[in-house]
Amino acid sequence: MVAGKSQSLFKDRPIKVLLAKPGIDGHDRGMFVLAKSFRDAGMDVLYAGLLPTPEEVVDTAVNEDVDVIALSLMNGAHLTVFKKVADLMKKRGITDIAIVGGGTIPDQDRPKLARMGITGNYGPGTPISTIVEHVKRRAEEARKRKLGLN
Amino acid sequence: MDQSENYWSQRLESMRLRRDKINSRYNSWKKDTLNPWNKSSRNITEERRNSSDIILREVYTEEDLSNNIDQELGMPGTYPFTRGIYPNMYRGKLWTMRMFSGFGTPEDTNRRLKYLISHGETGLSIAFDMPTLYGLDCDSKRSDGEVGKCGVSVSSLKDMEVIFRGIDLGKVSTSMTINAPAIVLTAMYFALAQKKHVPLENVAGTVQADILKEYIAQKEWIYPPEAHLRMIRDMMTFCTKNAPKYNYISISGYHIREAGSSAVQELAFTLADGFYYIDMGIEAGLDVDRFAPRLSFFFNSSINFFEEIAKMRAARRIWATVLKEKYGAKKERSLLMRFHTQTSGYTLTWQQPMNNIVRTTIEAMAAVLGGTQSLHTNSYDEAWALPSDNAVKVALRTQQIIAEESGLADVIDPLGGSYYVEWLTDQMEEKAFEYFDRIERMGGILNAIKSGYLQKEIAATSYKRQIRLEKGEEVMVGANKYVEDEHPISILRISRKAQDMQLKRLRDIKRTRDTAKVTRSLDRLRKAMEDPDENLLPFMIDAVKAYATLEEITNIGREIYGGWKEPVIV
Numbered sequence: 001m002v003a004g005k006s007q008s009l010f011k012d013r014p015i016k017v018l019l020a021k022p023g024i025d026g027h028d029r030g031m032f033v034l035a036k037s038f039r040d041a042g043m044d045v046l047y048a049g050l051l052p053t054p055e056e057v058v059d060t061a062v063n064e065d066v067d068v069i070a071l072s073l074m075n076g077a078h079l080t081v082f083k084k085v086a087d088l089m090k091k092r093g094i095t096d097i098a099i100v101g102g103g104t105i106p107d108q109d110r111p112k113l114a115r116m117g118i119t120g121n122y123g124p125g126t127p128i129s130t131i132v133e134h135v136k137r138r139a140e141e142a143r144k145r146k147l148g149l150n
Numbered sequence: 151m152d153q154s155e156n157y158w159s160q161r162l163e164s165m166r167l168r169r170d171k172i173n174s175r176y177n178s179w180k181k182d183t184l185n186p187w188n189k190s191s192r193n194i195t196e197e198r199r200n201s202s203d204i205i206l207r208e209v210y211t212e213e214d215l216s217n218n219i220d221q222e223l224g225m226p227g228t229y230p231f232t233r234g235i236y237p238n239m240y241r242g243k244l245w246t247m248r249m250f251s252g253f254g255t256p257e258d259t260n261r262r263l264k265y266l267i268s269h270g271e272t273g274l275s276i277a278f279d280m281p282t283l284y285g286l287d288c289d290s291k292r293s294d295g296e297v298g299k300c301g302v303s304v305s306s307l308k309d310m311e312v313i314f315r316g317i318d319l320g321k322v323s324t325s326m327t328i329n330a331p332a333i334v335l336t337a338m339y340f341a342l343a344q345k346k347h348v349p350l351e352n353v354a355g356t357v358q359a360d361i362l363k364e365y366i367a368q369k370e371w372i373y374p375p376e377a378h379l380r381m382i383r384d385m386m387t388f389c390t391k392n393a394p395k396y397n398y399i400s401i402s403g404y405h406i407r408e409a410g411s412s413a414v415q416e417l418a419f420t421l422a423d424g425f426y427y428i429d430m431g432i433e434a435g436l437d438v439d440r441f442a443p444r445l446s447f448f449f450n451s452s453i454n455f456f457e458e459i460a461k462m463r464a465a466r467r468i469w470a471t472v473l474k475e476k477y478g479a480k481k482e483r484s485l486l487m488r489f490h491t492q493t494s495g496y497t498l499t500w501q502q503p504m505n506n507i508v509r510t511t512i513e514a515m516a517a518v519l520g521g522t523q524s525l526h527t528n529s530y531d532e533a534w535a536l537p538s539d540n541a542v543k544v545a546l547r548t549q550q551i552i553a554e555e556s557g558l559a560d561v562i563d564p565l566g567g568s569y570y571v572e573w574l575t576d577q578m579e580e581k582a583f584e585y586f587d588r589i590e591r592m593g594g595i596l597n598a599i600k601s602g603y604l605q606k607e608i609a610a611t612s613y614k615r616q617i618r619l620e621k622g623e624e625v626m627v628g629a630n631k632y633v634e635d636e637h638p639i640s641i642l643r644i645s646r647k648a649q650d651m652q653l654k655r656l657r658d659i660k661r662t663r664d665t666a667k668v669t670r671s672l673d674r675l676r677k678a679m680e681d682p683d684e685n686l687l688p689f690m691i692d693a694v695k696a697y698a699t700l701e702e703i704t705n706i707g708r709e710i711y712g713g714w715k716e717p718v719i720v
Contacts, residue, residue: 023280023296024292024293025280027368028369028719029408029409029609032410032609032612032613033410033613033616036609036720047720049715049716053292075280075296075299075300076299076535076644077295077296081296104533106535106638106641106643124533125501125626125629125630127620129620
């Protein structure tokens with residue numbers, strides 16, 4: 001990522017991220033760590049709170065005009081529940097918000113999620129810096145679309 | 151301020167006076183021996199701290215022991231039970247090897263339970279899936295994709311009948327990890343016992359039911375705190391009279407720790423919850439000596455070996471002394487802190503998963519040296535998924551090796567008298583009392599939860615730890631040091647079929663049950679819920695026997711009590 005270019009993209013408004021656990025899953029330790037880490041990296045961070053439905057996640061993302069939705073699940077339901085979020089986005093024709101994922105996601109499921117447009121999908125033990133860099137990259141793509149740059 | 155409000159700070163003050171020695175032996179050793187050695191060998195001496203932020207010296211001596219060590223330790227089975235709650239501990243009976251299990255359909259779980267029993271497990275422990283934990287049926291819109299994933303799916307009594315098929319409820323003790331809908335699952339278990347003609351007096355087991363730690367850490371609630379606390383009170387009064395071998399609550403630090411707390415935060419917040427339940431029972435008109443003996447606890451055993459042992463020893467001492475001094479308990483049984491331990495899930499790594507067997511072994515050894523009554527050992531593949539048959543067997547074998555090969559169970563409290571362990575036990579006790587004092591000054595544990603104080607304390611500790619890991623100041627082998635290329639391992643996968651089977655079973659139940667009976671029992675339950683003086687458990691038992699579903703029952707409460715939104719944590 002070229003620093004100068006991304007600075008101009010986010011000059012008026014920093015990267016805005018919505019953290020959400022869209023399934024029935026209260027394991028929020030990682031969410032709080034990420035919220036603080038994203039803020040330390042200069043991002044604007046929203047947390048969707050406990051047990052939001054996929055509809056609520058998408059509504060909040062649109063209303064708040066975020067760049068990235070960062071989904072997390074520890075309960076093994078990612079293939080069903082992450083997909084619901086991705087499907088809703090597609091149905092509503094939203095292309096200027098990126099979706100990234102993470103949690104206890106077996107390697108075998110990563111290509112399936114990637115095909116839904118959900119990238120990252122980092123597992124336990126991933127360095128925070130890796131996640132921050134990935135969110136920045138996806139935010140850049142999303143912001144370019146918002147600004148009509150591609 | 152009345153006297154009980156002063157209790158924590160008064161005790162704290164006297165604890166701080168228990169050591170008046172100046173550590174002359176340590177100081178002169180450091181000056182004459184250690185410092186010159188470090189200087190000549192150019193050793194860099196870094197400061198060492200444990201998870202509780204207690205700074206550790208290089209070595210401890212007899213000058214670090216309390217002046218009152220004899221009274222503060224007691225002997226095994228004697229007050230204040232620091233060394234163990236029973237006179238013979240593991241020489242009399244080994245700890246219960248209780249492997250937390252449950253996944254997929256009730257049939258899958260019934261098979262896993264029988265598999266574990268056949269390999270020498272001595273107590274059952276049921277894990278429920280996420281919908282069940284939040285009081286939802288498998289056919290709820292929200293349950294899609296989650297049925298059977300993190301545990302077994304239970305929507306009605308029918309599911310419980312299948313889980314326990316061929317298992318004698320009069321002979322086994324069963325622990326059920328369920329909190330918000332604990333009273334409904336307890337009703338199902340009691341209904342099942344009655345159907346099998348096992349008298350409730352003989353039903354032994356534990357339901358977790360500790361709702362306070364849900365608000366603090368695990369975040370699985372349905373209603374506002376007061377509604378759940380009323381249901382715990384109802385279980386407390388019902389079981390005290392009718393099911394004396396059933397532990398209607400397991401006051402849990404495990405989840406507080408997994409949510410990111412330190413060892414001492416786990417200790418302090420868990421015991422503060424315990425004192426709240428004692429207050430609640432007394433307020434419900436029960437004599438403390440009638441119900442305190444049935445309160446049980448559940449701790450985490452994490453990777454810092456001595457810190458965990460000190461935590462467990464301190465926990466026993468605190469519980470016994472506070473029950474005696476503050477609550478005036480007279481029966482010895484009331485003073486005994488019985489606890490289950492589980493090794494730490496958080497310490498397991500996704501990377502190089504076989505290393506997790508070693509971590510679990512160290513943590514299980516700490517639990518045994520800490521004097522636990524029962525133990526669950528995690529499986530090496532649990533950073534990936536629910537454990538496979540093979541992984542869970544290794545975890546059970548780990549306990550059997552500790553119990554029957556290592557000699558750890560030969561002598562009671564073998565670390566008792568260790569300068570370091572005794573000093574650390576005292577430190578954990580004092581730091582816990584600092585928290586009790588602070589919580590009391592905030593207006594009690596409910597206020598500390600509603601203001602988000604406890605949740606923020608935990609989030610802050612967890613974040614600090616993460617930063618240390620990122621910087622490499624703390625090591626997780628395979629994850630941030632000694633890293634290798636990873637290869638996927640074979641894991642247990644829950645197929646979509648589990649959800650389909652559960653949906654079919656629930657449809658069949660709804661089609662074949664006596665609808666009028668269901669409606670009648672739910673109407674009676676609704677009236678009871680509206681009357682805060684009524685005990686809900688008998689009405690719940692009637693409703694589940696009529697095959698009213700979990701969600702039909704919890705929905706009544708949703709209408710009456712509403713939900714609960716947590717304070718902002720970050």
